[in-house]
Amino acid sequence: MKVYKISREGLDKWIKHWTESYDVFGPVEKNENGMTDWAEVKGLDEISTAPGTTKQPIKTFYLPQPETLFTFTSRGGEPDSDVLKETLDEGRPRVLFGVRPCDARSVTLNGLAYEEDPYYMANVERTLLVGVSCREQCGTCFCRWVGGSPFGTEGLDILLIETEQNFVAEALTDRGVSLVEAGGGAREASGEDLAMVESMRQEAEQAMSAMPDTAETLRSKDLMSMYNADFWGGLSESCINCGACTFLCPTCYCFDIQDEVVRKKGRRIRYWDSCMFPLFTQHASGHNPRGQKVQRVRNRFMHKLKYFPDRFGPVSCVGCGRCIRECPVNIDIREVLRDLLGVE
C-alpha cells in the first residue's frame, strides 16, 4: 500500500486524466430534493460532498438492471436462430469516484455469492473504486455494527481522506497505484499526514458505537430458534411488501432471468428480483412455499443475518442505512438486529 497527498485541484486533474481511458462516475445531486445518485462526471466540481450514501447503491454497476446474458435471433428458421450468444460486457473500464466504504464493501460481500458468475466478475474486473472516508456519519449509518468502518478500505482501490487542506490518498491495490500514477501530481504522504489520518480514523470509529462483533455474536446464537418469534409478525403487519428495501440495498442481489423477444431479436436478461414479492417463490401449480408476508419479511432478514453468514462468514449487510431511510413504513433493520442479538 502506498500513501499519497493530493490537493483538491490535483484531484480534479486526476478525474480529468482518468476520463481519457475510463468512464468516471460520481455521486451527483440529482434533483431539488437533495437526492444524490451516480452519474458520469468530468471533474471534481460536479461531485456532491453531502455526507452519507447515494440514493442507489453501486450494485447498479455490478448487477445492471437489466443485464443481458445472451442474445439470439428468435424462431426465424435460419440456421443460427435460437442459438444463444454470450454477451459478456467488455465495455470501457470505469472509475467510481467517491464511493463510501460501506458501498465498496458490498462489492466484496456480494462477490462471495457471485464467485462463479462471469458477468459479475467481469464487472468487478472493469470497475475501479475510489472511496472517500466518512468524517460525518448519518443517523442511519451503522457500518461499525456489521464489520465495516467509516474509514474502511475493503473493496476499494483507493481511499481518499479529506484533511484540513488536502486529501490523503491510500492506494490499496495495484490498480489503485496505477490510477494514482495515471492521475499524476501526487506527492508521497509524510509521517505527519499518516499520523493525522490515523487519529481521524480513530475519532470517526469512536464516534459510532460499535456492536461487539455482530457476525460473531449472531453466529453464536441459535437464530433458528427465533424463527417463530413474535416480532416477525409485528414487522410483517407494518410491511407493505414492496421492493424498496431490497432494490436499494447494496447487498441484496437476488435476480430473475427471463427471455424477451422484440421483432425476432431476443435476449435472455436478468433483472432484480426481491424475496419480498410473493411471486418470487410461487410454483406453476400455485403452491407457494413463502406465500405469507411474514415468511417473506423473515426471509429477508434471516438471509442477511443468518443464512449468508452461515455460508460465507460475514453478515450480508454493510450498515448503509438505505433500507431504514427508504422503507415507506420505517422498518428498521437495527431493531431486528437488536431483537436477534437479544436471543440467548
Add this chain to the structure above:
Amino acid sequence: MESSSSKITDEIRAEASRLLSSGEVAAFLGFVPGSLPMTVRPFVARSSEDAARLVWNSFCVMNLANYLPEVLKSVEPPRGPGDPEPEGPLPRVGVLATGCWSRNMVVQIQENRIQRDRVVILGISSRGMVDRKKVLARLGGREALKVEEQDHSLLVSGRAFNEEIPRWEVVRDNCRSCVHPDPVIWDIMIGERAGDRQNANRFAQVEEIESLAPEERWAWFQEEISSCIRCYACRNACPLCYCPTCFVDDSRPQWVGKSIEPVDTAIFHILRAYHCAGRCTDCGACESACPMGIRMRLFTKKLEKDVLEMYGAEAGMDPETPLPLSTFSPDDPQDFIVTGQESPKSTGDEAGRSGEVSQS
C-alpha cells in the same frame, strides 16, 4: 401549548384502549412512532398497552385503508378452505380515517373488500400531512436529527443547526389541493370537523401539464418516471391495488417487461393510473411511499379531474353512489370512442394518448 396532534394522540389512545379492553374491537389499526424523525409505522394494536403507544402527527402519510382487509382477516378465526363459515358476527377492527382514507374505505365497501359493520372508524379531520422529502430538500443535504411538530411550524434541528419551517409550505401536494379533509363515514369523531376546504384550483398541477404540447407532455412523463426502479412501493401502498396477480407480475400472458426499460416502466405507470381511475381519492400514499421521489399521483390526479369533469363523480364520497366507471348511463360522454371510419386525432402520436380523453 399542546399541539393539536398531541391532543388527537391522547384521544386516539383513550378511544382505542376503551374499544380494545371492552372487546368492541379485536384490533386497532393506527400508527406508532418510527425510528427516524418524520416517520411513523402503521401498527396493529391488540391490547390497551399497545394502544398507549399509538401516535398521531403530521407524518401519518400511509393510507390505513390499505391495511384494513388484511387486519380484518387476521382477527377472524382460522379457517381451512372447506370449513364452514363461523357462526355469529365476526370480530371487528378499529381504524383511524381522515377524509381520503374514509373515502377509500367507502370504495372498499363498494368493492366488497370490507364490511361496514366490521369496522369502527375513528374519524379525524386532516390538517394535511407533511412531505418528508420536501423537508429534506429544504435542508439541502443537512441531516435532520430531530423534528418537533407545532401547529404551524416544524422545528428541525441537526448538527449545528436549528430551523423553523412553516408547516404548510412542506405539506404534501395532494393535501394542499385537498377539498375534503373530513371523513365521509365514521363512528367516533376525534376533534372537530373542519368542513370542506375552499381551494382556488385543486387541479392546478394537472392543468400546468395539460397546457403543454403533446410531445412536451410525453417528455415530461418520461422524465418523471425515468428514475423509477420498479419497486412497486407505490402500488403496494395503495388500497385500490389488490388484484391477486397484478398485470405487471402476470406471466401468462406477460403484459409488460420486468426490468426498468423506459417503455416497460411507462406501461406500468399508465396502466396503474388507469386502474385507479374513478376510485382514487388522491390520498398520496403512492407518492409518499416512493423512494425515488416520483410524482406518480399527478397521473391519477389527471384521471380524477377527467372523471369529475365527464361524470361529475368523485370517488368514495358516498356509499350509496355507485362507482362511476363500473356503471353505465345513456348520457355518459362517449365521444372519445373512436370508430373505424373516423381517424383518431393523434395517429401515431403516443404523446397524446394518456391525455387525450378529456379533450375530445
Add this chain to the structure above:
Amino acid sequence: MAESKKEQINNPYMPFPARIEDIIVETEDGNLKTFRLMLERPEDRENWSHVPGQFAMLSLAGRGEIPIGIASSPTEKDGLLFTVNKAGVVTGALHSMEVGASVGVRGPLGNGFPVDSELKGKNIVIIAGGFAFTTLRATLLYMLANRRDYGRITVIYGARTPGMLLYRKELEEWQKRDDVEMHVTIDRETQGWTGLVGFVPTVAGQVAPSPENAVALICGPPVMIKFTMPPLEKIGWTDEQVYLSLENRMKCGIGICGHCNCGPVYVCKDGPVFTRAEVMKLPVEF
C-alpha cells in the same frame, strides 16, 4: 469450436445445444411427455456425467429456462430423458415442440441421490406418486445396472388411473424381473386393471419391508409424503433413512439467484435431495 468450449466452461448460464430426438406421450391426458434429448456436440456428450436425482435447466430461447429432473440413468447412453408436466409458459412451449427442434440443456445440477455412497449395500425402497417418478426411474435403472451393489429393491408407485402411470412399458418389464419387487397401484378400481388398487401410503403400509439396513427414496406430492411417513414409522423407519427431493422455484440453479432457498439451504445446490431428517430441521418453506 475451441471458442465455444471456453464459453461453456466459464459461463455457467450457457446451455448446451441439444436436439429433440424423440417425444413420448406418457399419460392419457397428454399432459406428460417424455423428451429424449441429444446433446449436439460430441464433446458435450462425452463430458456429460450425472448422478440419478440430479436435474438440468431446459432452455427454450424466447421462452425461458426451467428446472427438470433427469429421468434417464447415467447408464443409458442414448441421450437424456426429461419427463415434463405441462404447467405454464416454458413447459407449455416444450409440449408444442416437435422431434428435431433444438433446445438447450444446462446441467447437470444439484446433488442427486447418494447411489454410490450411502445407498450402496442397502435394501432400497422407492416410493413414488404421480409424475414425481422421473428421477426415481433414473435411480432404479442405475441400480438395476449395478444390481450387485444393492440389497433388495422394492418399488411402490401409484397414479390416479392406469393411464396416468409413467413409463408403462418399462413397468411391465420390471414386473417380470425377479430382482425387483414392484407394487404398482392406482387410486380407484378401473375396468381392465388387474393390479393393486389403493393410495400409495396405504400400499406402502402393507408392503414396505423392514427398515433394517434399508433406505427409502420418496418422491411425490407433499400430501402423499405426509401420509406415507406414519405407516413407515410404525414399523420402525426413521427420518435418517428416508430421502426426499424438494422442488422449489429456481432460476440460476447454481446457488446465486436466491429463489430456491429453504431457510439456510439452497435447494438447487445443497439439494434437491435431502434426508427427511435434514428436511425436518428446515423451516417449512418448500
